Amino acid sequence: MYNVLMFVDSGVDDSFALMYALLHPDINVVGVVSGYGNITKEQSVNNTAYLLKLASREDIPIIAGASGPLSGEIAQYYPEIHGEEGLGPIILKNNIGKVKAFDFHKIIEVVQSYSNNLIIVGLGRQTDIALPYIIYGENVFKHVLAFYIMGGAFLVPGNITAEAEANFYSDPWAASQVLEKGRNIFLHPLNVTSKAVIPPKVIDYLSITSRSPFKAVMKPAYDYYLEAYKKNIPGIQAAPLHDVLTISALVNRKLVKYIQRKVTIGQYGKAKGLSMADFRPKPDAVLVEKRDWIGMEVDVPAFISDFVKVFL
Numbered sequence: 540m541y542n543v544l545m546f547v548d549s550g551v552d553d554s555f556a557l558m559y560a561l562l563h564p565d566i567n568v569v570g571v572v573s574g575y576g577n578i579t580k581e582q583s584v585n586n587t588a589y590l591l592k593l594a595s596r597e598d599i600p601i602i603a604g605a606s607g608p609l610s611g612e613i614a615q616y617y618p619e620i621h622g623e624e625g626l627g628p629i630i631l632k633n634n635i636g637k638v639k640a641f642d643f644h645k646i647i648e649v650v651q652s653y654s655n656n657l658i659i660v661g662l663g664r665q666t667d668i669a670l671p672y673i674i675y676g677e678n679v680f681k682h683v684l685a686f687y688i689m690g691g692a693f694l695v696p697g698n699i700t701a702e703a704e705a706n707f708y709s710d711p712w713a714a715s716q717v718l719e720k721g722r723n724i725f726l727h728p729l730n731v732t733s734k735a736v737i738p739p740k741v742i743d744y745l746s747i748t749s750r751s752p753f754k755a756v757m758k759p760a761y762d763y764y765l766e767a768y769k770k771n772i773p774g775i776q777a778a779p780l781h782d783v784l785t786i787s788a789l790v791n792r793k794l795v796k797y798i799q800r801k802v803t804i805g806q807y808g809k810a811k812g813l814s815m816a817d818f819r820p821k822p823d824a825v826l827v828e829k830r831d832w833i834g835m836e837v838d839v840p841a842f843i844s845d846f847v848k849v850f851l
Contacts, residue, residue: 540565541815542648545660546668547574549573549582549587551627554586555782556662558751559850560786561594562753567728567843569599570601575647576806577620577621578616580603589631595752599756600645603643608712626760627760629756636707650679657684664710668686669716672716681850684723689782690714690724691728691729696729700812701784706728711811723832724831725832726802727788736839737761739777742758745757784837789847796834797832800833814834
């Protein structure tokens, strides 16, 4: 059993990842930090509360994350991709009441409660993972076993700029802090997550046969997301669920193949959010504890099979 503290911004793919985690028998979600990203912090918190309510898991604490990046820049949202409130066409005004959300210190309580038995899964901007390092010091996550993070793009184009992926681009300073101070980090960049596509026929099948409490949410959210992808990537036939791959890789250890390299993040100009690593056959020597695990290959059929199994 994996005890998981999830950091999300509750757009479509984050929401699918949270659904996956709540359904998986080997994952124990011990808290969800919801912050800005694809949508506002408030919308993110509401979406998380809605999904926990559907799953009858309102016992799981929701922690309100940051409203914007550490730079102080105004956060940019993507309703054209994720919908007005982050779940495609689904509007929650009549589906959820007042949400109880804990303040940031709850993260420390959770980490201490599961000392040496906790995985952090970071699926959105890295702001909320970086802040505890700034507030509580570099040893704040010393007893976290590993970080599974969706972010970056290595040897492939970005999805915000030609070089940068959205999570790292939106707060490169936070991403740099996490990668510099965190240990045992498993990165799932666009070079693997963009291949983690779930075909529409799979969603159609699950919308009929699934017994999950999320059955009614999956198809409208996915269909909206796919149509957005079709506008940005002409000819695409299926939508990638970047964040689902990240948490699926935690419980399916052969799903992604990694290499160890030290990762740094560009901060300014055209290099803003650029994820960099030394891919030469003989890279410069770096201490083992400073290296990160970079996902380079993914078994797509195994990913789809696992997705179906979990959501059935």
